Amino acid sequence: MFEGNLVQLVVLEEKHLDHIVENWNNPEMRRFLGGVIPHSRQSEVDWLQSVQDDMKRQKMFAFAIESLSNDAFLGTLAVHDIDWIARNGRLGIVIHKPENWGKGYGTEAMELLIDFCWKHINLRRLELGVHSFNKRAKKVYLKLGFVEYGTAHQQFYIDGEYVDSVMMEIFRLDTQD
């Protein structure tokens, strides 16, 4: 649907569920999100249904990230918590398999999503939260133009420790209004 040089963003569908179920309980990946709570296949089926419902009501837009070279599923990303009055949204991304980290996929996928938010749904400010220890993700967001605007102290509890969440935001540069 939206193509870069390495990845494409496509509509998230049932065919992606097997990959999500396969990877979602991996603690190495989940520690960068909200901790490790075991998820069953059924909970992922329910999650996809709720995403599709929210998309119909334009509360969020979610995509699967696929490799352009072989269509392999790489992960998911979304803009959610959309406020259509203030034209704000919140972003989230996960590349599922650690062996696919650091290959440029996340940066390009986020670039495509930000472009979608500016040019297709006319948002003007995007924000996200990133665990303070997540240096790779922070680097990606800084590269894309996000700036830090605060810290949500001890927002998460992961591996026996409280973790701060660094809050970051980006504004559409050409916004006149």
Ligand SMILES: CC(C)(COP(=O)(O)OP(=O)(O)OC[C@H]1O[C@@H](n2cnc3c(N)ncnc32)[C@H](O)[C@@H]1OP(=O)(O)O)[C@@H](O)C(=O)NCCC(=O)NCCS
């Ligand atoms: C965060 C994530 C989306 C980034 O995607 P990615 O494809 O791995 O990132 P990229 O390869 O596009 O870019 C990574 C950048 O971080 C840099 N990097 C990697 N490890 C780093 C580290 N420990 N410290 C600082 N920078 C680091 C890389 O050098 C690269 O920067 P460069 O292009 O200037 O060299 C992906 O790693 C991921 O899904 N991780 C697990 C879940 C997660 O953290 N989600 C985000 C929650 S906020």
